[in-house]
Amino acid sequence: MDTGTTDSPADSPGAARPVLEAPDIARALTRIAHEIVERAKGADDVVLLGIPTRGVYLARRLAEKLAGITGRPVPVGSLDITMYRDDLRLRPTRALARTDIPGDGVDGRLVVLVDDVLFSGRTIRAALDALGDLGRPRAVQLAVLVDRGHRELPIRADYVGKNIPTSLRETVKVQLAEEDGRDTVLLGLQRPAASGEQ
Amino acid sequence: MLRLPGASPRTPGHLISAADLSRDDAVLILDTAEELARVADRPIKKLPTLRGRTVVNLFFEDSTRTRISFEAAAKRLSADVINFSAKGSSVSKGESLKDTALTLEAMGADAVVIRHPASGAPYRLATSGWIDGAVVNAGDGTHEHPTQALLDAFTLRRRLVGADTGIGRDLEGRRITIVGDVLHSRVARSNVLLLHTLGARVTLVAPPTLVPIGVEHWPCEVSYDLDRVLPGSDAVMMLRVQRERMNAAFFPTEREYSRRYGLHGDRMGRMPEHSVVMHPGPMNRGMEITAEVADSDRCTAVEQVANGVSIRMAVLYLLLGGNEPAVNQNSQARVRTDSHARTDSRTEESK
Numbered sequence: 001m002d003t004g005t006t007d008s009p010a011d012s013p014g015a016a017r018p019v020l021e022a023p024d025i026a027r028a029l030t031r032i033a034h035e036i037v038e039r040a041k042g043a044d045d046v047v048l049l050g051i052p053t054r055g056v057y058l059a060r061r062l063a064e065k066l067a068g069i070t071g072r073p074v075p076v077g078s079l080d081i082t083m084y085r086d087d088l089r090l091r092p093t094r095a096l097a098r099t100d101i102p103g104d105g106v107d108g109r110l111v112v113l114v115d116d117v118l119f120s121g122r123t124i125r126a127a128l129d130a131l132g133d134l135g136r137p138r139a140v141q142l143a144v145l146v147d148r149g150h151r152e153l154p155i156r157a158d159y160v161g162k163n164i165p166t167s168l169r170e171t172v173k174v175q176l177a178e179e180d181g182r183d184t185v186l187l188g189l190q191r192p193a194a195s196g197e198q
Numbered sequence: 199m200l201r202l203p204g205a206s207p208r209t210p211g212h213l214i215s216a217a218d219l220s221r222d223d224a225v226l227i228l229d230t231a232e233e234l235a236r237v238a239d240r241p242i243k244k245l246p247t248l249r250g251r252t253v254v255n256l257f258f259e260d261s262t263r264t265r266i267s268f269e270a271a272a273k274r275l276s277a278d279v280i281n282f283s284a285k286g287s288s289v290s291k292g293e294s295l296k297d298t299a300l301t302l303e304a305m306g307a308d309a310v311v312i313r314h315p316a317s318g319a320p321y322r323l324a325t326s327g328w329i330d331g332a333v334v335n336a337g338d339g340t341h342e343h344p345t346q347a348l349l350d351a352f353t354l355r356r357r358l359v360g361a362d363t364g365i366g367r368d369l370e371g372r373r374i375t376i377v378g379d380v381l382h383s384r385v386a387r388s389n390v391l392l393l394h395t396l397g398a399r400v401t402l403v404a405p406p407t408l409v410p411i412g413v414e415h416w417p418c419e420v421s422y423d424l425d426r427v428l429p430g431s432d433a434v435m436m437l438r439v440q441r442e443r444m445n446a447a448f449f450p451t452e453r454e455y456s457r458r459y460g461l462h463g464d465r466m467g468r469m470p471e472h473s474v475v476m477h478p479g480p481m482n483r484g485m486e487i488t489a490e491v492a493d494s495d496r497c498t499a500v501e502q503v504a505n506g507v508s509i510r511m512a513v514l515y516l517l518l519g520g521n522e523p524a525v526n527q528n529s530q531a532r533v534r535t536d537s538h539a540r541t542d543s544r545t546e547e548s549k
Contacts, residue, residue, distance in 0.1 A: 083245040083515075089520065091522075093515065093516050093517075093519040093522065094520065095230065096229075096233040098233060099236060133241075
C-alpha cells in the first residue's frame with residue numbers, strides 16, 4: 001500500500017510522527033507482563049498467541065518477560081487469521097502466515113492473544129473464530145501494543161500498551177526490530193485513496 | 199485497472215497447464231500448501247474460507263484419488279461440492295461439453311475441476327466464455343495434470359529441502375528422474391515443465407517407443423539406460439504403465455519392460471542414500487515397481503496422496519479466496535508475497 005509515489009509532504013513516510021520509541025515499547029511490554037501475572041494469579045496456565053506478523057514478535061517478547069517474572073518458560077505461538085477474515089472476498093487473495101500452536105494445545109488454558117494495533121476489532125473477531133477451531137481455552141484475553149479506537153465490533157483489549165486517540169484519516173504503524181530494524185510506533189496521515197481499493 | 203470492492207465480477211483465474219505457472223506462482227502455491235497441510239493435524243480439519251462457494255468436480259474419465267482429493271480439499275475449505283461424472287449422466291445420452299458447461303454455469307459454479315479424455319478440453323472450457331468460474335485441469339488426455347505435478351514438487355521439497363526450511367524455496371539443482379511411459383503420461387509432461395520452472399534438472403528414462411515426438415524441445419534430458427542415471431538422482435519418479443492406452447506394441451513383453459525399466463530392491467540400493475522413490479498411483483506392483491520398493495520408507499506414494507489434498511486446497515484458495523485470483527493472472531492480481539507489503543496492508547486496512 002505504501003509503494004506509490006508521493007507528491008505532497010504530508011504523504012511521505014517522513015511526515016509520520018513517532019509516538020512511541022523503543023524504551024516506551026519495552027516499558028509498556030514489561031507493564032503488560034506484570035499485569036498478566038497479576039490477573040492470572042501467577043500465569044501458570046497462560047499461553048501467548050501472537051497474530052502475524054508483528055503480534056508474533058510482541059508475543060515472544062512478552063513470553064520472555066513473563067518467564068523472567070515467574071521463573072518458568074511460558075508457551076508462545078502464532079495464530080494466522082487470514083482464512084477467517086470477513087473481507088477475503090473484497091480484495092485479492094492473500095498469502096497465508098504460520099499458525100503454530102504450542103505442544104500442549106490451548107484446551108483449558110488461559111490464551112492471551114497478542115497484536116500490535118487494535119483498530120476495528122475485526123482481526124480479533126477472526127482470531128476468536130480461528131481459536132475456536134483449535135480447541136477450547138479456559139479464557140481468552142487480548143493484549144495490544146496500541147489501541148487506536150474506532151471499534152466496529154464489541155471487542156476490547158485486556159492489556160493496552162498505549163491508548164492513542166486517532167482520527168480515521170490517520171495511520172498507526174508499528175515497527176519492530178525483528179521485522180523493520182527498529183522499534184517505534186509512527187502516527188501518520190493516510191494517503192488519498194489513490195489505489196482505488198478503499 | 200481500477201477495482202472497487204465487490205463492484206465488478208471476479209476475474210476468474212485458471213490452472214490449465216504447469217507451463218502457465220511462473221517460479222513465484224509455483225513457490226506461492228507450495229508455501230500455501232505447507233500452511234494448509236497443518237490443518238490436517240487439527241481436531242477440526244476445516245476452514246471457513248470458501249463458505250458459500252460451489253466447486254463442481256466434472257469428471258469425464260474414471261478417477262478415484264484425484265476426485266476424492268479435490269472433494270476433500272474443497273470440503274476442508276467449506277465449499278459446496280457437486281460431483282458430476284460422465285457415467286450415468288446426460289453425457290452418456292450424448293450431451294456436448296458446451297451444454298454441460300452451460301448447465302453448470304446456470305447452477306452457479308464458482309470453480310469447475312475437469313478431467314477429460316480429450317487433451318485441451320479444460321482450455322476450451324476456460325476460454326470459450328461458456329462459464330464464468332475458474333477452471334482447474336485435473337488431467338486432460340495425454341496433455342497435462344498440473345495439480346499432480348504441484349503435489350509431486352511439494353513432496354520433493356518436503357523430502358529434499360525440508361518442510362519448514364523449504365518455505366519460499368524452489369528445487370534448484372535437484373536431479374529428478376522420470377521413468378516409464380512418458381508418451382501417454384500427462385503427469386510426466388506437467389512434471390517436466392513445473393520441475394524445470396522450479397530449477398530442477400529432469401531426466402526422462404523410457405524405451406524409445408514410449409518417448410514422445412518433439413521431446414527434444416522439452417526442458418529435460420532423455421536417457422534409455424536406467425542404471426546409468428540412478429546413482430545421480432535425488433528422486434526417481436516411476437510412471438504407471440498405462441495398460442488401457444497400450445493399444446500398440448510399445449515393448450515386447452511386460453517382463454522385458456520390468457527388467458529394463460522397473461525399479462526393484464537392487465536398483466534402489468544403487469540410488470543415493472537421501473533419494474526418494476515417487477509414484478503418482480495407481481501402482482502396478484511387479485510391473486514398474488516391486489512390492490519391496492513400494493513398501494519401503496523411501497517410497498512416497500502414500501505421502502503424495504496426503505500432500506495432494508493440501509496442494510488442491512492451496513490451488514482452490516488462491517483461485518477462489520479473494521475477489522481476484524492470486525496465480526496465473528497477467529498482471530494486477532498477484533498476491534503480495536513480500537512481507538513488508540503484506541504486513542503494511544494488514545496494519546493499515548484492517549486492525
